[in-house]
Amino acid sequence: MRILVVGSGGREHALCWAIKRSPVCSALFCAPGNAGIASLATCLPITVDDIDGIMAACRTHTIDFVVVGPEMPLVAGMVDRLEAAGIPTMGPSAAAARLEGSKGFMKDFCARHDIPTAHYARFTVADAAKAYVETVGAPIVVKADGLAAGKGVILCPNVADALAAIDMIMTDRAFGAAGGEVVIEEFMTGEEASFFALIDGKTAVPLGAAQDHKAVGEGDTGPNTGGMGAYAPAPVMTQAIIDQVMETIILPTVTGMAAEGHPFKGVLFAGLMITTSGPRLIEFNVRFGDPECQVLMARLKSDIVPLLRAVPDQTLDQVDVEWFDAAALTVVMAAKGYPGPVAKGTEIHNLEAADAVTEAVVFHAGTRQEGGRILAEGGRVLSITARGRDVREAHDRAYQAVDLIDWPEGFCRRDIGWRALKT
Ligand code: AMP
Ligand code: GLY
Numbered sequence: 232m233r234i235l236v237v238g239s240g241g242r243e244h245a246l247c248w249a250i251k252r253s254p255v256c257s258a259l260f261c262a263p264g265n266a267g268i269a270s271l272a273t274c275l276p277i278t279v280d281d282i283d284g285i286m287a288a289c290r291t292h293t294i295d296f297v298v299v300g301p302e303m304p305l306v307a308g309m310v311d312r313l314e315a316a317g318i319p320t321m322g323p324s325a326a327a328a329r330l331e332g333s334k335g336f337m338k339d340f341c342a343r344h345d346i347p348t349a350h351y352a353r354f355t356v357a358d359a360a361k362a363y364v365e366t367v368g369a370p371i372v373v374k375a376d377g378l379a380a381g382k383g384v385i386l387c388p389n390v391a392d393a394l395a396a397i398d399m400i401m402t403d404r405a406f407g408a409a410g411g412e413v414v415i416e417e418f419m420t421g422e423e424a425s426f427f428a429l430i431d432g433k434t435a436v437p438l439g440a441a442q443d444h445k446a447v448g449e450g451d452t453g454p455n456t457g458g459m460g461a462y463a464p465a466p467v468m469t470q471a472i473i474d475q476v477m478e479t480i481i482l483p484t485v486t487g488m489a490a491e492g493h494p495f496k497g498v499l500f501a502g503l504m505i506t507t508s509g510p511r512l513i514e515f516n517v518r519f520g521d522p523e524c525q526v527l528m529a530r531l532k533s534d535i536v537p538l539l540r541a542v543p544d545q546t547l548d549q550v551d552v553e554w555f556d557a558a559a560l561t562v563v564m565a566a567k568g569y570p571g572p573v574a575k576g577t578e579i580h581n582l583e584a585a586d587a588v589t590e591a592v593v594f595h596a597g598t599r600q601e602g603g604r605i606l607a608e609g610g611r612v613l614s615i616t617a618r619g620r621d622v623r624e625a626h627d628r629a630y631q632a633v634d635l636i637d638w639p640e641g642f643c644r645r646d647i648g649w650r651a652l653k654t
Contacts (some may be wrong), residue, residue, distance in 0.1 A: 232255050232256055232257060232295045232296055232536065232540070233257055233258040233260070233292065233293055233294050233296070234250055234256050234258070234259050234294070234295065234296050234297075234298065234536070235258070235260040235261070235262065235275075235285075235288065235289060235292070235294045235296070235297045235298070235446050236259070236260070236261045236262075236268075236272065236297075236298045236300060237259070237261075237262055237279055237285060237298070237300055237301070237304060237309070238262075238266075238279055238300025238301045239261075239263050239264055239268070239279070239597075239625060240265075240300065240301070240400050240521050240594035240596050240597070240611070241521055241522050241524070241525055241561075241563070241594040241595065241611065241613075241614035242300050242301075242518075242519050242520070242521035242522070242524040242525065243261060243264070243265075243268060243300040244265065244267045244268050244525075244594040244595050244596070244614075245268055245524050245525040245527075245528040245529075245594050245616070246273075246298060246300060246519070246524065246528065246535075247259060247261055247264075247268050247271045248271060248274050248528060248592065249476050249528045249531060249535040250298070250535055250536055250539075251271045251272070252327065252534070252535075253534045253535060253536040253537075253539065254534070254647055255534065255536040256536055256558045257259075258273070258292075259271060259272040259273070259295065260272055260273045260274075260286060260288070261273070261274050261275070261276065262274070262275040262276075262277040262278075262279070262284075262288060262294055263276055263279070265279055265595045265596070265597065265598045265599065265608070266327060266595055266596025266598040266599050266600040266605050266606075266608075267593065267594060267598060268550070269600060272532055273292075275288050275292075276375065279300075279301055280303060280304060280307065281301060281302050282304065282307065282308070282309050285297070285304075285309065285313070285403050286312060286313065286316060288514070288647060289313065289316070289318050292636065294318060295318075295319070295320050295328070296318075296320070296321070296536075296539075296540055296543075297313055297318055297319070297320040297321070297322075298320075298321045298326055298539055299320060299321065299322035299518070299654050300518060300519065301518060301520075302328070302331050302332070302378060302517060302518050303378065304327070304329045304514065305322050305323055305328040305331075305332075305497070305517055305518060306325060306329070306331065306332035306378060306517075306582075307325065308324070308325035309322070309483050310322045310323060310324050310325070310328075310330075310339075310497075311325055311533065314543070317355060319497075319540065319543040319544065320543055320584065321496075321528050321539045321540070321542045322496070322497045322517070322518070323495055323496055323497040323517045324493060324496070324499075325491045326492075326493035327488055327494065327495045327496065327497070327517065328482070328486075328517045330499070330515040330517055331378070331496070331514075331515055331516045331517040331518075332377065332378055332517075333374050333376055333377060334374050334377075334414045334514070335353045335376045335412055335414055337514065337515055338351045338353070338414055338416075339353075340484075340487060340488075340491075341512060343431065343487065344433045344483045344484070344486075344487040345473070345483065345513045346479065346480055346483050346484065346487075346512060347479055347480065347509065347510070347512060348511055348512040348513075349372070349416040349417040349418075349419050349511065349513070350416065350417040350604070351414050351415060351416045351417070352414070353376070353412060353413070353414050353415075354412065354413050354415065355411065355412045357397050357401040357402055360373075360397045360401065360413050360415060361394050361397055361487065363415060363589075364390055364393040364394060364397070364415060365390060367415075368390060368639070369387055369389045369390045369392070369393055369418075370386070370387060370388050370389070370391050371387050371390075371416070371417070372384065372385070372386055372415070372417070372418050373385045373387055373389045373393055373396040373397055373400065373414075373416075374413060374414045374415075374416065375400045375406045375409040375410045375412075375413060376406060376409060376410070376412035376414060377406070377409030377410075377411070377412075378409055378411065379406035379407075379409040379410075380457075381401075382406065382455070383400070383406045383409055383410070384455075384496075385400075386418065388504055389514050392402070392414075399412060400413055401413060407639040412473065418457075419504040419511055419513070420504070420506065421441050421504045421505045421506040421511075421515070422467045422504075422505045422506070422650070423442070423502065423503065423504055423505070423570045424440050424442050424465045424467050424468050424472055424474050424503050424505060425440060425441050425442065425443060425461075425465075425471070425500060425501070425502055425520055425523050426439075426440045426442070426468065426480075426481075426500075426501045426503055427439060427440070427441070427498060427499070427500050427501075427519065427520070427523070427527060428477075428499050428501075428540075429479045429497075429498055429499075429538065429542060429547060430481075430485055430496060430498075430499050430542070430547070431496055431541060431542045431543075431544070431545045431546065431547040432445070432485075432489060432494030432495065432496045432545055433485065433489065433494070433545060433547075434485075434545075434547040434548045435477070435481050435482060435485050435499070435546050435547075436538075436550065436552060437473065437477060438461065438498070438563075439463060439464060439527060439530070440464055440465040440468035440469070440473065440556070441459040441461050441462065441463035441464070441465055441520070441523040441526050441527065441529070442461060442462060442463075442465040442650060442651070443458040443460065443520065443522065443523055444458065444459045444461070444644060444646075444647055445457075445458055445459070446459070447459060447565075447569065447570055449643070449644050449645060449646045450646065450649075454570055455570070456565070456569065456570045456611070457521060457563075457570075457610075457611055458520065458521060458522050458523070458563065458608075458611075458648030459563045459565070459643070459644045459647065460522060460560070460561055460562045460563050460643075460644060460648070461522045461525070461526050461560070461561050461647075462526055462559065462560040462561070462622050462625065462626075462647065462648045462651055463523070463526040463527060463530055463544045463556065463558065463559055464530075464558065465651070466495065466650070466651050467505050467650075468505075472505060472509075472510055474609040475509055475510055476501065476503065476510050477513060479510070480501055480503075480510065480512050480559040481499065481501065484499065484515075488613055489491065495517075496542050496543065496545075497517055497518065497542060498517070498519050499515060499516075499517065500514070500516035500517070500518065500519065500520050500523070501514075501515060502514040502516065520564055521596070521611075521614075522561045522596075522611075522614045522616075525559075525561040525594050525614050525616045526559040526560060526616065527541070527559075527563050528560035529555075529557075529561075529592070529616050529618050530554050530555050530557060530558075530559050530618070531552070531553075531554060531555075532553040532554055532555050533550075533551070533553045533554075537550060538550055538552060541570075555618065557618045557619060557620060557625070558618070558619055558620070558621050558624070558625045558651075559615070559616060559617065559618045559619075559625050560617060560619075560622060560625035560626050560647060560648050561594075561615065561616040561629065561647070562614070562615045562629050562630065562633050562644070562647050563596065563611050563613070563614050563615075563643060563644075564572055564612055564614075564615065564633065564636065564638065564641045564642070564643045565610055565611050565612060565641065565642060565643070566597075566607050566609070566610060566612055566640060566641055567640055567641065567642055568612060569610035569611065573607075573609070573610055575606075575607060575608055575609070575641060576606050576607065576608075577606065577607045577637040577638070577639075577640035577641075577644075578604050578605065578606055578607075578638075578640065579598070579605045579606070579607060579613070579636065579637070579641070580603060580636075580637035581635055581636055581637040582613075582636060584635040585615060585632035585633070585635040585636050586632070586633050588632040588635065589616075589617075589627055589628060590617050590618040590619065590625075590628055591616065591617040591628050591629060591631070591632040592613065592615075592616050592617070593613055593614075593615050593632065593636075594613070594614040595612070595613060595614075595615075596609065596611040596612055596613055596614050597609025597610065597611055597612045598612060598613070607638070607640065607641065612638075612641060613636070613638075613641070615629050615632045615633050615636070616628040616629065617631075617632060622648050622651040622652060623652055624649045625648075626647065626652065629647070630645070640649070
């Protein structure tokens with residue numbers, strides 16, 4: 232099978248790494264990929280928003296199967312276009328991707344199907360949103376409706392902050408068109424975890440749970456990022472809680488989306504708050520998480536290709552998934568300054584030594600190759616991932632690899648996995 236992966240991050244490197252192991256894969260392409268992916272796949276210089284370019288590449292390279300990594304092309308309808316052209320694709324249609332692309336859609340969907348989540352209200356007029364905040368009080372959460380690269384969520388400890396957040400999103404349009412509407416939510420408390428399921432429109436196969444570290448600073452402090460590290464399994468996600476998540480959140484979503492005429496096919500990523508009254512949904516994403524995907528791929532024992540291919544084929548009821556009896560942990564190395572502006576083009580040395588650490592693999596997240604040199608190309612640059620008997624061993628191996636990397640312009644958090652390690 233000739234396979235094309237769309238995307239360029241650590242998630243896509245991990246997907247290519249897993250796909251490349253499959254005996255079913257005869258040729259692997261990635262658009263646009265990165266310097267690490269280039270050692271596994273033929274990288275095509277096509278950006279993820281160029282649907283016409285991806286369609287043309289599928290014809291040129293006689294692609295049999297496409298796996299879409301990031302949310303943006305999913306929300307923009309890449310899967311609809313590919314499937315209309317007869318190319319089986321792993322990912323949801325634009326209509327189903329609204330579970331991530333519109334927070335208002337997601338909240339109304341949950342309300343219709345009785346899925347446990349924060350109480351909320353939607354507003355398209357700033358004054359009405361402000362009046363609502365004045366009535367219900369704080370703490371409260373203000374969210375831009377549309378995609379905002381993970382930044383459109385503002386946690387407001389008091390009413391003044393919430394009023395300012397509404398102005399920032401709706402009046403100043405800090406997140407552009409994503410701020411045409413706001414969702415205002417109850418502030419939930421508890422421990423957070425991410426849960427993943429592969430869904431073919433009818434059947435949901437659990438892929439397990441992970442925890443990530445969104446804040447840039449140690450002790451989960453400082454501004455939020457795309458994720459500074461992750462580990463799996465997540466101790467907070469006991470089998471009883473996983474069962475509850477499947478029953479109260481994942482399965483009602485599968486049946487609800489199908490009943491409403493836009494069956495969900497792809498990876499459903501539920502961001503959860505484990506509250507005293509059970510797991511409640513914070514948000515849905517319609518794709519693998521980055522860097523959560525890296526730890527899921529490190530733990531996956533089964534051949535991933537038949538699994539992913541069962542999504543468009545709607546044959547997930549016939550597959551079995553096997554996992555290594557191991558924990559996995561990933562540490563993100565970012566360019567100094569991230570999540571703010573960063574310098575590009577700094578050189579990274581000694582990646583081979585890091586890759587050679589037992590059970591460790593260096594996934595690239597934002598790199599490019601120039602001559603024989605590997606250069607940093609973005610905010611999150613590397614995602615160093617390791618497996619171990621438990622989170623402690625995975626942690627130690629990952630940091631052993633991190634410490635071999637020679638990149639003075641980069642940094643990482645030293646405390647990835649602290650929740651799992653504290654006992
Ligand atoms: P999101 O982009 O929706 O995942 O939100 C980013 C982060 O904001 C989440 O990981 C939570 O830590 C936090 N968050 C979002 N919604 C809520 C909520 N209703 N209550 C408490 N925290 C929230
Ligand atoms: N790590 C969070 C995300 O992929 O959205």
